[in-house]
Amino acid sequence: MIRLFDTLTGAVRPLAQRDEGKVSLYACGPTVYDHPHLGHARQAMTYDFMRRYFEWRGLEVHHAANVTDIDDNIINRAKREGSTESAVAAEWKAVYDEAIFERLNILRPHDRPHATEFVAQMVEFIETLVDNGTAYANESGVYLRVHLVEGYGDLVHRSLEELREGAGARVDVDDNKEDPLDFALWKAAKPGEPVWPSPWGDGRPGWHIECVAMSLGILGDGFDLHGGGTDLAFPHHTNERAEAIAAGRDFAQHWVHNAMLNIGGEKMSKSLGNYTTIGALLDEHPDNGRALRLALLQTHYRKVMELNPAVMEQAREGVKRLDAMARKATSAGVPLDGPERDTGAITAFTTAMDDDLGTPEGVATMFETIRRANAALDVGDDTAGALVATAVELAEAMGLEVQRTKPTGDDTDIDALVVARTQARAEKDFVEADRIRDELTALGITVEDTPNGPIWHRS
RNA sequence: GCGCCGGUGCCCGAGCGGCCCAAGGGAACGGCCUGCAAAGCCGUACAGUCGCGGGUUCAAAUCCCGCCCGGCGCUCCA
Numbered sequence A: 001m002i003r004l005f006d007t008l009t010g011a012v013r014p015l016a017q018r019d020e021g022k023v024s025l026y027a028c029g030p031t032v033y034d035h036p037h038l039g040h041a042r043q044a045m046t047y048d049f050m051r052r053y054f055e056w057r058g059l060e061v062h063h064a065a066n067v068t069d070i071d072d073n074i075i076n077r078a079k080r081e082g083s084t085e086s087a088v089a090a091e092w093k094a095v096y097d098e099a100i101f102e103r104l105n106i107l108r109p110h111d112r113p114h115a116t117e118f119v120a121q122m123v124e125f126i127e128t129l130v131d132n133g134t135a136y137a138n139e140s141g142v143y144l145r146v147h148l149v150e151g152y153g154d155l156v157h158r159s160l161e162e163l164r165e166g167a168g169a170r171v172d173v174d175d176n177k178e179d180p181l182d183f184a185l186w187k188a189a190k191p192g193e194p195v196w197p198s199p200w201g202d203g204r205p206g207w208h209i210e211c212v213a214m215s216l217g218i219l220g221d222g223f224d225l226h227g228g229g230t231d232l233a234f235p236h237h238t239n240e241r242a243e244a245i246a247a248g249r250d251f252a253q254h255w256v257h258n259a260m261l262n263i264g265g266e267k268m269s270k271s272l273g274n275y276t277t278i279g280a281l282l283d284e285h286p287d288n289g290r291a292l293r294l295a296l297l298q299t300h301y302r303k304v305m306e307l308n309p310a311v312m313e314q315a316r317e318g319v320k321r322l323d324a325m326a327r328k329a330t331s332a333g334v335p336l337d338g339p340e341r342d343t344g345a346i347t348a349f350t351t352a353m354d355d356d357l358g359t360p361e362g363v364a365t366m367f368e369t370i371r372r373a374n375a376a377l378d379v380g381d382d383t384a385g386a387l388v389a390t391a392v393e394l395a396e397a398m399g400l401e402v403q404r405t406k407p408t409g410d411d412t413d414i415d416a417l418v419v420a421r422t423q424a425r426a427e428k429d430f431v432e433a434d435r436i437r438d439e440l441t442a443l444g445i446t447v448e449d450t451p452n453g454p455i456w457h458r459s
Numbered sequence B: 001g002c003g004c005c006g007g008u009g010c011c012c013g014a015g016c017g018g019c020c021c022a023a024g025g026g027a028a029c030g031g032c033c034u035g036c037a038a039a040g041c042c043g044u045a046c047a048g049u050c051g052c053g054g055g056u057u058c059a060a061a062u063c064c065c066g067c068c069c070g071g072c073g074c075u076c077c078a
Helices: A038-055 A071-082 A087-103 A117-133 A160-170 A207-219 A232-245 A278-283 A289-299 A309-331 A341-355 A359-379 A384-397 A412-426 A432-443
Strands: A005-006 A011-014 A022-027 A060-065 A133-138 A142-145 A183-188 A203-205 A225-229 A253-256 A260-265 A446-449 A453-458
Touching: A005 A253, A005 A260, A005 A384, A022 A038, A022 A207, A038 A060, A038 A087, A038 A225, A038 A253, A038 A260, A038 A289, A038 A384, A060 A207, A071 A087, A071 A278, A087 A225, A117 A133, A117 A142, A117 A183, A117 A203, A117 A207, A117 A232, A142 A232, A183 A207, A183 A232, A203 A432, A225 A232, A232 A253, A232 A432, A278 A432, A289 A309, A309 A384, A309 A446, A309 A453, A341 A359, A341 A384, A359 A384, A412 A432, A412 A446, A412 A453, A432 A446
Parallel strands: A022 A060, A022 A225, A225 A253
Antiparallel strands: A005 A011, A133 A142, A142 A183, A183 A203, A446 A453
8 A cells, every 4th residue: 555644644644545546646837937957856756756656556647737837937037038928938848848858757747737728717716715705805916814714724734823923023014915824816917917807807816826726627626646845835835725725625635745955955946046957967967867866766755855966976876787787688688678577576665665655765676686686697597587677667667767778879880899809809819909998988888798798888 | 933854884875663783876895707807796894873961661773851963944936
C-alpha cells in the first residue's frame, strides 16, 4: 500500500484514492514570465517521481498542472518590453516547457490549464461565495471573509489569532478589507491592465481562485492529491482550500509539499537573486539532466537540500555507473530488458517507495542491484540477466534513462581507430596501440577492453 | 517574536525504539583483473557513536525536556 505524508494531518497516511486504481494529482505550475530555475526543477521533478512511481505500481494517474499566464510580474514585464501579457506568457511558457519536459525528461501533465482560459469558471465560483455571504465586494475588488472559514489555518497548523498576529505586524493594513486576513478573489481594474468583465466590474482574478477553479474543473470534487512547494502552503494553498470550503466544495483529500532547494545555505529564489536557471545548468555538461535527477532522488523530497557544483559532479559520477553496467551487459550479450527479475530487489524498492516516496533508498537498491549485476557479469553467472534487467527497470521507474546505444553521429572514423588499435594489440605493438588510444582520448572517446572485444563510449 | 523542519563519516545523504559495531553515491587507499589502462569486482580506512546537556526505557541516532546552530513560513515565491 502506498503511503504519503499529508501536510494537513501532519502524518504519513495511505494515499487517498477517490476511484479505485486511479490517482488524480494537481501540482501548482509556474507563473511564466522569466527563466525557470532549479527550484522549479525540484518541484516539477518531485511530482514526476510520484507520477512515475504510481504508474509503475499500476495506477492510472490523471496529472494536472496549471500555467499562470496573468499576474503582476507578467504585466510588468509586458509593460517594460512594450509587449502584451499574452506574448510574454507564451514566450516564457515555451522556455519552461523546453527545459522541464524536453531536457529534464519530466512527463508532461495530462492537462495544463491556463488561468486566462478559466476566468468564466472563476467568476462563477466567486458568485457562489458572494451569494452565500462568505465573500464581499467593494470598489477595489471581491474579498473572502476568512473568519467564516472553518479551520482556515489548518494546513499550516496555525490559529486565526496566530495568523492575524503575523498579518497585522507584517502587512500594510488595507482599508478595503474588513479583516487583515481577508484576501482578494477578484481585483478591480487598474489603468492599462488587461481586464475581464464580471458582475463586480471589469478586473482580473486573484491568484488563489485560479487553482481552485482549474483543479476542481478538471479533476472534479474530492480529487486525491494537491502538491506544490512548501512556500506555497501559506498563503496560496491555505487560501485555495478556504475558497473551496467556503463554497461547500469537497477539495483535495491529501496535501503534499516538497522542500526548498538551497544554494549556499539559502533558499534559491527569484527575490533573493541567487538562482541558477535550468538552462544554464544543463548547458554546463551533457550529463547534467540525469545528474540533477539523481541528485534530487538521493535526497528525500521533504528535506531541504543543498545544490552546488560539487553535488552535481558527484551525481554525474553516479550516473556513469548505470551506463557502464549497460555497456558491460551489452558487450556480454546480456539484454537490458530481459524477462527475468530479481524479486528481492523489486520488493526492497517497492517497500522503500511505498513509504512516503523513499527515493534515496530506492536509489540505494538500484545501485546495490547494479553492483550485483556487474559481479554476475564478471563471472558469467546466469543470474546476470535478471539483475541487469531489474537495475534498468528500477532506474527507468524513477525516470533515469540508461544509455542504450552509442551516441548518434558519424562513427566510422572512431570505429576504424578502434579496429587499428585492436590490430596493434594483437601484434603486441603496444606503443602503437597506446598512441591510438591517446588519439581517441583526445577525441573524447574512452575505450574499454572486455573479454568480448573492445567497446567505446564518449567520456 | 510566533509556527514548522533539520543538525548523522572527508563530501552528499538514508535510517527515526532492538535486525545499527549506522544504507547508498562521491572522493581515498590496498588487492584481483589488464601488456598498461579503462570499466568492474573484492577488501580497508573514515561516524570510538549520530549538534550539546539532562531524562524515559531491559534497550535510543531514533522518544521527552532544555540549550546552541541552520533553514523555511508568517510578504510575490516551487
